[in-house]
Amino acid sequence: MSSLEKRLAAEKRFKFYGMFAMTLSLFFVLILMYKIFSTGSGAFVRTTINADVYFDPNFIEVSSNSSKKEIMKASYVDLADQVINQNHPGLDEENFIKVREMYTRKFDYQLRDYIVNNPNVIGKTVNLDISASSDLDQIVKGNYPRNVPEAQRKINDYQLSILDSLDSKGKMSKTFNFWFFTNGDSRDPETAGILGALMGSFYALLICFSFAFPIGLLASVYLEEFVKPGKITDIIEVNINNLAAVPSIVYGLLGLGMLIGVFGMPYQVPLVGGLVLGFMTLPTIIIASRASLRGVPPSIREGALAVGATKMQTVFHHVIPLSLPGTLTGTIIGMAQALGETAPLLLVGMVAFVMEIPGGAFDPATGLPSQIYLWSESAERGFLEKTSAGIMLLLSFLIIMNTVAVLVRRKLEVKW
Amino acid sequence: MVDQNSNYALQTSEVYVHYGKKMAINNVALNFPKNEVTSLIGPSGCGKSTFLRCLNRMNDVIDICNVKGKFLLNGNVDIYSPDIQVETLREKVGMVFQKPNPFPKTIYDNVAYGPKIHGIASSQNELDEIVKDSLHRAGLYEEVKDRMDDIATGLSGGQQQRLCIARAIAIRPEIILMDEPCSALDPIATAKIEDLINELKENYTIIIVTHSMSQASRVSSKTAFFHLGNLVEYGETGKIFTKPDKEQTNDYITGRFG
Missing domain, CATH: 1.10.3720.10 (MetI-like)
Incomplete structure (x- = not known):
């Protein structure tokens, strides 16, 4: 082989090494991106449960005349429990807790925020999408398997049956999780925001x-x-x-x-x-x-x-x-x-x-x-x-x- | 050498310049008559640019440069005296460089910058007048009057150099130093600058460093020939180029060395 051919071959080899290195690094970047996107995209979607919410004045400590501050301070835990009882009639105490766990723990805050924005709603019934708990959310998104023994599941059989019945009634839906962009941190993944x-x-x-x-x-x-x-x-x-x-x-x-x-x-x-x-x-x-x-x-x-x-x-x-x-x-x-x-x-x-x-x-x-x-x-x-x-x-x-x-x-x- | 005859814009004597230990100018004495053009010629590295930069103390910014000698402006102002502020000196002694160096600002701002920092104009109108007048004198006004707000670096090389001349004369100097002002320009732009120099000498004393012997003979009335830091010969341009006293000068202008 002549000297020039050798030199040209060396150049070709060098170019090939470069291409190979570039392709390899691009491949790893793509894997990383795929991993992040496939895992992270779920955070932008939130599972909700549709419920009729009767803003029963008996369970609300404030009236439509109350100041915003008073509305913010009051507790809505009882109202939330009442809403669950209305939407799932005939629960005994044990099952009530199971159903309550399907809804977000911040149920009461969600009701409060609704009242703050619509003070006249007290005494009326409104159809609302209530956020599901994170565990339910993960089941719905398919991130938690359903076909494992009950003891290994965060959502038990009873909750699954409730979920399926809600689903068949068309009450389950998914919404864009704007909370991720508007909330601060939280102990509950469904309400945690950035x-x-x-x-x-x-x-x-x-x-x-x-x-x-x-x-x-x-x-x-x-x-x-x-x-x-x-x-x-x-x-x-x-x-x-x-x-x-x-x-x-x-x-x-x-x-x-x-x-x-x-x-x-x-x-x-x-x-x-x-x-x-x-x-x-x-x-x-x-x-x-x-x-x-x-x-x-x-x-x-x-x-x-x-x-x-x-x-x-x-x-x-x-x-x-x-x-x-x-x-x-x-x-x-x-x-x-x-x-x-x-x-x-x-x-x-x-x-x-x-x-x-x-x-x-x-x-x-x-x-x-x-x-x-x-x-x-x-x-x-x-x-x-x-x-x-x-x-x-x-x-x-x-x-x-x-x-x-x-x-x-x-x-x-x-x-x- | 220094006489009190104030027909000289600038008188220098016993000038020595060192860069560190290296001698650049060795005992030069040279006087520059008012409203005349003096050329400094000589081979590269002969010290003519160094000498020129002494005249408005541009060498001050070079740490290792050490200037000694007498420099008298208008027969009585010692420009290296501690009483003289270098900024005031440069107001009187302007400079145009080898490579056109307009500020990357508008044409207007380039010319207005000097008058602004020296507070020469008392009103916006007056400043406008100064800018217009300076561009006129630099022979550039007609070419740029419709685009005063354009960025100056968009002008051609020759226009840029004339803009630099306008910038220099906007602060109304007495002396203009030109360091090979045409070396980066084509022959047409060069011709324009040379015409301009001929017009400017009416009002200013001009000292020009040039590599072009023909340029020196065209524009200047006096010529000084430098070699290896020494002033070899000084005299009427006509005489230097036809009957120089020194053989070295003759060799240089006939192209035998340099």
Whole structure:
């Protein structure tokens, strides 16, 4: 074989290796995606049981004249029991409990929310879709097998017979589970939602951005444009590069030790989580920003200086605006990384069970990744769905942020 | 060498420039008559650009560059004196660079930037006037009057360079330094810039570094020939190009080296 043929064959082989590696990795990504989607898609659908609900004034402590606050505070447990008795007449006590278990434990909250929105309903009968319990939901979705001995089932034979009779009457239906997007966390999978974690992550990222972006930008401007290069800047440079590679849990420890331990900041809040994520993102922003500043041609600086601009004016009027696309891209990528970061959140306590949706950076909250982590630890099959659905949401946010980063760069990039 | 005759826009003597330990300019003395064009010629690396950049202290930004010597503006202002703010100096001594370097902003903003930061215009109208007038003088106004809000980097190379000249004269300098302003341009754009230089000398003192001997002979009345950091010969352009005193100069302009 001639030398040229050998070289061409080598090239062909190299291309083949590349194709093979790409196909293989794509295959694994597809498996991952399939697994997540097939498990997680169930979380967006909820099984409901259709029931006639008589809002019996005898079982409701409030009237249609009551204030919203009073309505919210009152208990509707008796009303819920009454509704079950009406829809399933002639239950003895034992069977009543079994039937009650088929409905969501938050039956009373669902009734309350209906009254809050429709105060005039008291004394009337309304046809409502009541959420089924998660176990029933899983049976209906086929995630729990029916053909195993009763002792291994969460839904017993009696409940199955009720389910089948409801089904034959056309009372069972499925609805889009908007609760997943509007509720906070819950002990019951059917009512657990991601909004609390989403807002927690949102506030944390807001803090992260407002902390890390200005400091990162100005630090890089100072290091790149103003300070004279020397030993100290070399040391700083090396350290910034090292900090970018420090495991995130170390930043979590820093937050725990310094922010919470020394400065006495509260545990569990997005403020601390955001600051820790900010520490973590800072080196990324500084590195991206410095590279971007270096990319601004010296001729622009000379042009500004030559018309008598001061160094400060040159930098702030010309160099920073031109470097901003690169800096923003780096920042968004850094923030996307921060969004998916779990370890620092664990250490500063943003991993607790929080039902309320946080209203600000000072309210206890979880974040998206820590919520996923929490759900993944739960035993119920219903939470497995939520875990995958949470991952889907997190991944879509990451994809959106990275796409935005690319678009920002394309849109704002200056061509020379 | 420095006389008090203020017919000179700029007088320099005993100029030494070092980059670190390397000498770039060795004891140069050169005076620039008012409202005339002076060319600095010489082979690459001879120090002519370095010398030019001393005149508005652009070398200040290079840490390792060390400038010594006397530089007198209008016969009495020492431009390296600690009392002189470099920004004020650059207001009086403008500069046009080798590669057109307009800011990636609108054409209007490019010209208006200098007047804005120096507070030259007291009103928007006045600023508009300055921009218009500067573009006029740079011979660019007719070409860009309908697209003042376009981004300047979209102009052709020659237009960009004339925009840079407009930007330089918008702050009403006394002296304009030009560092090979046509080296990145085609012959037509070059011809336009040369015409422009001939017009501008009415109002400004121009010092131009050029690699093109024909350009030096076309635009300048005085020529200085640099070689290896030394000023070899200085005189009337006509004389330098026809009957130079030094053999080195003769060799260079006849193309025997450099």
